[in-house]
Amino acid sequence: MISTVDLTKKYKDITAVDKLNLTINGGEIYGLLGPNGAGKTTTILMLMGLTEPTSGSLRVGGYDPMRDALEVKRIVGYMPDNIGFYDDMTGRENLRYTARLNRIPERQAEIQIQNLLEKVGLVEAADRRVKEYSRGMRQRLGIADVLLKNPKIIILDEPTLGLDPEGAEELLDIIRDLGQKEGKTILISSHLLYQIQSICDRVGIFVKGKLIADGKIDDLAAQLSDGEQVIEIRAEPVEKLADAVMSVAGVNFAERHGNTVIVKGDGENLAPRIVAELAARNMAVYHLNVRGYNLDDIYRQYFRGEEVKQIDSNNFYYRH
Incomplete structure (x- = not known):
């Protein structure tokens, strides 16, 4: 539904978007x-036909936003970061105005408006x-x-x-349903990673106009971990914990941080083998957590460093 090839936008000496290659499939929720x-x-403005690329090409729903701007606007709904309404009009009146702009017949518009107010939970505040x-x-x-x-x-x-957190969660629930239940193709731009990871496919x-990572969160995490597990352990006596853990086959690293030992290693069933070893030594395990990479971890890992390398076979990018 959305594709770009080497899409570039420059403002004099500043490159805002640098050779962006992006593909978003129908019915997908994609987080930029x-x-x-x-x-x-800037990328969104080019997709909407509101600013012209310096070079490269793009298609939105099969249309070129520069040549077929009206067609793109018919099939795309865009909500900017600072959406404007007529403050002296009610919510319902604002929606009626939008319906007239889109030439929706009045009777049909009234039905749609009521349904949408119910969908977004604004019936009581509509007037x-x-x-x-x-x-x-x-x-x-x-x-x-x-x-x-x-x-x-x-x-x-x-x-x-x-x-606020509650309001954000309510809005994300609405967006999630639009993608998962109604099959809408959704591009969502954000810098609030912890919120977005729960809804994106x-x-x-x-970063700096370049797409440095592209994929499913689990796949990006697996690419970064390279098969290595990170495990948090608390056990008594803590003074002997790191040495005991290092005796387990597959453990590559163990370091104490206060009353917690951070372990890195590989191999199947690493955590159960560690627990078995500690039990054999009569050590009491009271906390064990196998860490996964969340979106914040992934972002920090990709953001570090300067050289970017693309892995063509998986459409991933990683940093040396």
Whole structure:
């Protein structure tokens, strides 16, 4: 549904987006993740036909946004990071205005608006003026506004920015349902990694205009770990713990941090073998955790270093 080939945008001497190659499949929730200033919003503006690429090519729903801007806008719903509404109009009136702009017949619009207000949980606030809305309510109204024309593709720029944890979770639940239950193709841009990882099918890590990682979170984590496990252990007596763990085949590293020993190693059933060894030594194990890489860990690992290498066979990128 979305594809770019060597997509580049330069502003004089500044390269905002540098040879971006990106593919997003139909029905997929894709997270474009990176710090502020990474080039995420510039990429979105090119996808929407709102700014022209310096070089490269792109397609959105099969259309070129520069040549077929109206066709792209018909099939794409876009919510910017600072969505604007008419504050002196109610939520319902704002949606009616959007419906008229999209030439939706009035009777049909009223039915759609009511359904969407129910979907985003704004029925009770629908007839209040938008200037009375919280940021979370504005964001939910923004989702309703985007969905009014029933787009095939939804692009959301920092949708959870400024929301409290409960409001962010409610909004993410709505986005998740749009992808998983309604089959919408969703591109979500964010720098709030811990929120986004729960809903994305794939993620791309974007830094200084370059896509440095692209794949499923589990696959990216496996690529970084290279098969090595990281295990946290607490046991008594802690003074003997590191030496005891190092005696287990497959353990490559054990280091004490306070009352916890961090272990790195490889091989099947490493954790059970460690527990068996400690039990044989009459040591009491009261905590063991096999760590996995979450999105924050992955981001930090990819963000370090400077050389970027692509693994063509897996469409992953990793850093030396």
